[in-house]
Amino acid sequence: MKNYETEDKILDAATEIFQAKGLDGARMQEIAQKASINKAMLHYYYRGKEKLFQAVFKRTIQMIIPKMVQIISSDKPLFDKIRQFTDQYVSFILEHPYIPLFVINELEKHPDIIHSIIQTNINNGVREKLNKQINEMIQKGEIKPINPEQLFLNVLSMSIFPIMAQTSLRTILQKDKNEYRQLLEERKTFIADFIISAIKK
Amino acid sequence: MKNYETEDKILDAATEIFQAKGLDGARMQEIAQKASINKAMLHYYYRGKEKLFQAVFKRTIQMIIPKMVQIISSDKPLFDKIRQFTDQYVSFILEHPYIPLFVINELEKHPDIIHSIIQTNINNGVREKLNKQINEMIQKGEIKPINPEQLFLNVLSMSIFPIMAQTSLRTILQKDKNEYRQLLEERKTFIADFIISAIKK
DNA sequence: AAACGATTTAACCAAACGGTTAAACTGTAT
DNA sequence: ATACAGTTTAACCGTTTGGTTAAATCGTTT
Numbered sequence: 377m378k379n380y381e382t383e384d385k386i387l388d389a390a391t392e393i394f395q396a397k398g399l400d401g402a403r404m405q406e407i408a409q410k411a412s413i414n415k416a417m418l419h420y421y422y423r424g425k426e427k428l429f430q431a432v433f434k435r436t437i438q439m440i441i442p443k444m445v446q447i448i449s450s451d452k453p454l455f456d457k458i459r460q461f462t463d464q465y466v467s468f469i470l471e472h473p474y475i476p477l478f479v480i481n482e483l484e485k486h487p488d489i490i491h492s493i494i495q496t497n498i499n500n501g502v503r504e505k506l507n508k509q510i511n512e513m514i515q516k517g518e519i520k521p522i523n524p525e526q527l528f529l530n531v532l533s534m535s536i537f538p539i540m541a542q543t544s545l546r547t548i549l550q551k552d553k554n555e556y557r558q559l560l561e562e563r564k565t566f567i568a569d570f571i572i573s574a575i576k577k
Numbered sequence: 578m579k580n581y582e583t584e585d586k587i588l589d590a591a592t593e594i595f596q597a598k599g600l601d602g603a604r605m606q607e608i609a610q611k612a613s614i615n616k617a618m619l620h621y622y623y624r625g626k627e628k629l630f631q632a633v634f635k636r637t638i639q640m641i642i643p644k645m646v647q648i649i650s651s652d653k654p655l656f657d658k659i660r661q662f663t664d665q666y667v668s669f670i671l672e673h674p675y676i677p678l679f680v681i682n683e684l685e686k687h688p689d690i691i692h693s694i695i696q697t698n699i700n701n702g703v704r705e706k707l708n709k710q711i712n713e714m715i716q717k718g719e720i721k722p723i724n725p726e727q728l729f730l731n732v733l734s735m736s737i738f739p740i741m742a743q744t745s746l747r748t749i750l751q752k753d754k755n756e757y758r759q760l761l762e763e764r765k766t767f768i769a770d771f772i773i774s775a776i777k778k
Numbered sequence: 779a780a781a782c783g784a785t786t787t788a789a790c791c792a793a794a795c796g797g798t799t800a801a802a803c804t805g806t807a808t
Numbered sequence: 809a810t811a812c813a814g815t816t817t818a819a820c821c822g823t824t825t826g827g828t829t830a831a832a833t834c835g836t837t838t
Contacts, residue, residue, distance in 0.1 A: 379785065393728050400601035401686060414787050416828080421825060425826065427642075480742045481682050485602060485745060494748055503750070511641060520774070525750060529739045537734035541681045543688065545733075547695055549704070559726060566727050571642060573721070575774035605796060615817050721837065750780065 385411045387431060390418075394476040395431045396494050399425075399486055426489060433482060434493045440475055443468055449502045452567045454513055455572055462535055462567040469539050470560060474539040503528075519575040527575065584622050586612045588632060591619075596631045597674040600626075627690060634683060635694045641676055644669055650703045655714055663736055664766040670740050671761060677741040704729075713733055720776040728776070735768045746766055 390413035393402045404425055408415040422428035449462045469476060473560060483490055511526040538545060546556045590612035593748060594603045605626055609616040623629035653701045683710055711725040739761060741748060747757045 382785080397686065398601060398682075401600060403824090405824095415826090417790090419827065420785075453804070476767070477682060477685060480745050481599075481678060483748075484678060484744050497609070506589065522761075523767070526763065526771075528750075529746070529760070529764075530735050530768075530771060533615070533734040533738035536742075537738040538730045541737075543685050544681050545730070546701050547684075549729075550701070559724075559730070560695075562724070563727065563730075566724070567731075570723075570727075570731060570775050574771050583815080603796090616796090617798080617818090618816070622816075626796065635790090 382411075382413060382417060385420055386418060386428070386547065387435065390422075390428050391432045391435065394429055395436070395478045398478070399482055399489070402429075420471065430489065430493060433479075433490055436475055436479060436491065439472070440464050440468075445502050450508055453570075454519070455510055456532065458571055459565075459568040461531060462571070463564045464537070466535050466560070466564050468565070469517060469536060471541050476536045480540070520577055522575055523561065527571075531567070531571060534563075534570070538563065582732070583612075583614060583618060587614065587619060587622055587629070588636065589616045590635045591623075592636065595630055596637070596679045597599050599679070600683060600690070603630075631690065631694060634680075634691055637676055637680060638694065639682065640673070641669075646703050647708055655710055655720070656769075657734065658768075659772055660730060660769040663772070667736050667740070667761070667765050667768070671739060674740050674743065677737045718778060719762050721778055723776055729774075732772060733762075733769070735771070739764065 379396045386407070390402075393407045393410060402425075404418055405415055406478070407428075408418055411417075416423075417429060422431060422432070444461075444465065446534070447464060448457065450457065450460070452460065489493040506528070510519075510527065512520045514521050542556065549556070549559075557558070587608070591603075591608045594608045594611060595661075603626075605619055606616055608629075609619055612618075619626075619629060623632060626627070645662075645666065648658065650666060651658065651661075653661065681682065684695070707729070708725040711723070713721075714720045715722050742759065747754070752760070
């Protein structure tokens with residue numbers, strides 16, 4: 377019988393190490409230690425570093441993408457969606473602050489290793505539905521004309537960047553952890569107000 | 578006499594490799610090959626991988642921070658500054674798209690190695706001057722009340738994130754390189770319009 | 779309790795890594 | 809021409825790395 381406890385312990389430990397140090401910086405020995413098992417077990421269950429990394433990356437993507445899709449594809453009015461996204465998504469990422477930098481960086485540095493995973497998790501319909509909703513509001517004259525994709529990039533940028541670039545931005549703004557955390561908490565509502573103020577007629 | 582040609586060739590090659598692969602992913606042998614020199618020369622001129630990396634990081638920071646400070650600390654009106662920043666800075670980063678992810682990621686993963694460099698390049702007066710300018714406009718009633726730091730985070734986020742997360746965002750938006758590049762070009766003016774529209778009374 | 783497959787361990791391995799060394803080479807001053 | 813410091817090279821070194829192996833242990837079935 378497969379020992380799922382061990383398999384999960386490994387995946388949890390690998391997730392921690394890979395997200396903190398990246399594929400190149402992570403050491404199999406360190407993952408084994410964190411999981412309190414012998415190094416050979418990593419290969420027994422996951423057949424090597426690359427495969428283990430793929431398992432971690434896949435699981436990480438499945439944490440972060442469905443959450444995004446779920447909010448975007450609800451039937452709420454646009455302004456509600458924006459408020460919900462910038463509140464819920466910022467909250468979610470604040471609980472997993474390593475994830476965005478991990479995903480973006482590894483995707484940039486090892487597209488070959490990751491590419492098989494990524495295509496599975498992209499949903500076409502969601503984007504089109506959102507675009508339609510935005511374009512209808514423009515036609516009704518409820519918001520200013522705007523490229524829906526640019527709006528999407530803005531929402532995502534303002535939600536994610538200040539969290540993933542935390543260390544750099546804290547240095548630039550010369551804030552300690554608590555002060556900066558306070559700024560980020562404020563953003564949960566601030567971003568939505570800012571965006572709505574920008575597009576409302 | 579020191580051979581500055583060799584020293585520069587090494588630094589250029591190291592910059593390319595480190596920015597593309599990070600400290601952990603970079604190999605001394607590969608840097609030597611790219612510089613067309615013997616591996617021992619890297620140690621002769623830069624006394625090891627860590628020191629070479631520090632030289633690269635320092636030079637990179639000095640490319641990207643003064644550019645930012647220069648725009649922010651000019652005597653132009655706020656709206657001009659915003660337009661200038663989102664135009665010039667996005668243009669600049671589009672020419673060096675590796676830099677933001679490199680800086681943010683290495684700062685996150687190796688703060689110890691970098692910390693000696695970073696503090697030298699931070700300027701206090703600039704931020705205070707910008708805050709003052711924004712607060713004065715609020716008091717005159719020319720823009721809506723806003724936390725200057727949040728505004729700064731928004732400008733930075735919208736300018737940098739879509740470029741540094743290019744690979745991820747292209748996957749989500751399902752755009753090829755040219756289509757996405759077009760989106761980014763549009764942003765040079767779009768971001769400023771968006772921000773000004775958000776804060777103007 | 780014997781037998782069997784699944785799980786776990788300790789010891790080991792070859793390759794890759796950052797780094798070192800000693801000798802060779804280069805240009806310049808005397 | 810010689811001496812000399814600065815530069816460059818090829819060969820080498822010890823360690824760390826991801827990965828393997830064979831034997832030991834565990835748990836279940838009979």
